[in-house]
Amino acid sequence: MDIPYTIKARPDTGLFNAKxxxxxxxxxxxxxxxxLFSSYILLRVGSDPGTWPQGLLNIPIGTFNTAxxxxxxxxxxxxxxxxxxNNFAAYRKYQAVTILCAAAFLVVKCLIEYPExxxxxEVWMNDxxxxxxxxxxxxxxxxxxxxxxxxxxxxxxxPDAHHYAKPAAAHDAAAGxxxxxxxEIKTADIKRLSAFVPGHSxxxxxxxxxxxxxxxxVLGGGIVIAYLWGPGARLxxxxxxRYINRVEVSGLFWHFVDLVWIFLFPVFYLL
Amino acid sequence: xxDTHSFESIKKHRNVYIAVFVGLLIGTxxxxxxxxxxxxxxxxxxxxxxxxxxxxxxxxxxxxxxxSNERRAIYSTLLVTAFFLVAMMYLFIxxxxxxxxxxxxxxxxxxxxxxxxxxx
Numbered sequence: 415m416d417i418p419y420t421i422k423a424r425p426d427t428g429l430f431n432a433k434x435x436x437x438x439x440x441x442x443x444x445x446x447x448x449x450l451f452s453s454y455i456l457l458r459v460g461s462d463p464g465t466w467p468q469g470l471l472n473i474p475i476g477t478f479n480t481a482x483x484x485x486x487x488x489x490x491x492x493x494x495x496x497x498x499x500n501n502f503a504a505y506r507k508y509q510a511v512t513i514l515c516a517a518a519f520l521v522v523k524c525l526i527e528y529p530e531x532x533x534x535x536e537v538w539m540n541d542x543x544x545x546x547x548x549x550x551x552x553x554x555x556x557x558x559x560x561x562x563x564x565x566x567x568x569x570x571x572x573p574d575a576h577h578y579a580k581p582a583a584a585h586d587a588a589a590g591x592x593x594x595x596x597x598e599i600k601t602a603d604i605k606r607l608s609a610f611v612p613g614h615s616x617x618x619x620x621x622x623x624x625x626x627x628x629x630x631x632v633l634g635g636g637i638v639i640a641y642l643w644g645p646g647a648r649l650x651x652x653x654x655x656r657y658i659n660r661v662e663v664s665g666l667f668w669h670f671v672d673l674v675w676i677f678l679f680p681v682f683y684l685l
Numbered sequence: 686x687x688d689t690h691s692f693e694s695i696k697k698h699r700n701v702y703i704a705v706f707v708g709l710l711i712g713t714x715x716x717x718x719x720x721x722x723x724x725x726x727x728x729x730x731x732x733x734x735x736x737x738x739x740x741x742x743x744x745x746x747x748x749x750x751x752x753s754n755e756r757r758a759i760y761s762t763l764l765v766t767a768f769f770l771v772a773m774m775y776l777f778i779x780x781x782x783x784x785x786x787x788x789x790x791x792x793x794x795x796x797x798x799x800x801x802x803x804x805x
Binding site: 427428429433434437438441444445448449451452453455456459460473477480481484485487488490491492495498499665666669670672673676677679680681684685 | 692695696698699702703705706709710713716717719720727730731734735737738741742745746748749750756757758759762763765766769770773774777778780781
């Protein structure tokens with residue numbers, strides 16, 4: 415059975431069906447991310463002074479990932495225009511760069527950035543003092559409850575030079591890196607210990623929700639583009655215009671993913 | 686992406702894509718550079734950062750997604766989306782000043798709109 419309007423435009427909309435379909439899907443995506451951005455604004459505006467973490471994310475890594483996504487966006491559109499000019503070899507090269515960019519983004523996110531957060535801690539002391547830093551040995555997901563359960567009496571803590579609640583920390587590029595002298599902290603003196611995980615604070619809860627959801631979109635878009643680049647490219651020989659349309663639709667999704675990141679980056683990393 | 690493209694117009698468009706790409710990189714550099722400028726008030730930082738982000742997003746939407754030259758059906762879809770997005774964001778943000786009676790905030794122990802004690 416032939417699906418109508420996969421190549422020719424429908425007379426009423428002036429679009430082939432998949433194109434209208436992807437725009438309707440992107441409209442629903444706008445509402446999804448819009449709801450989460452609204453939550454972010456609500457949490458940020460509603461937070462007590464000095465409780466909203468700032469300067470805890472790695473700006474060079476975030477900048478790198480932004481450049482990677484921007485590059486992938488331009489290679490997608492250049493690949494599509496290469497197909498329009500009947501240059502399949504150039505399309506293949508451009509989309510190969512896109513796929514590499516998608517992979518690089520996910521590797522940086524999942525293997526560098528997230529693990530860095532899972533080994534970075536905040537400790538709330540019984541005397542009201544608070545510090546961020548690293549625990550010797552860089553353990554993952556340690557909490558005060560786990561310390562008690564494992565009967566660990568003390569930890570060796572390498573505090574950061576600044577705590578985010580102090581004014582200087584927000585604009586200190588090295589806030590997450592520079593350390594004061596290591597110190598021994600007794601478990602009995604710890605009121606709460608948490609890595610920078612969603613349970614740490616509303617900031618990290620919304621940060622992980624939004625960036626992980628965005629990461630899933632990168633993964634999904636990357637898989638579709640890779641499929642069209644690889645096994646799906648057979649269609650180019652039998653029905654080239656339909657193939658171009660598929661590439662265009664996947665490209666529109668990819669640009670949307672880039673567009674979301676353009677807002678995520680300043681909101682989480684810089685503000 | 687309009688459906689009819691001549692070879693020449695596609696070639697011309699490719700130069701535009703490269704120019705937009707450079708513009709996006711410059712925008713990113715400006716955003717990061719702004720982080721290191723110490724503005725006296727936070728709202729200034731937020732406003733400038735969001736203006737740059739909006740310009741970058743508009744470039745992507747207008748040129749990479751070809752919204753600068755699209756069909757009416759897509760504009761109509763986006764107009765409806767924009768309306769509902771603004772309405773939803775308003776509801777979310779409005780919720781901050783319209784909490785249910787007796788809501789207690791853990792951090793401040795503040796009880797907004799607490800019912801007045803009954804007269805005896």
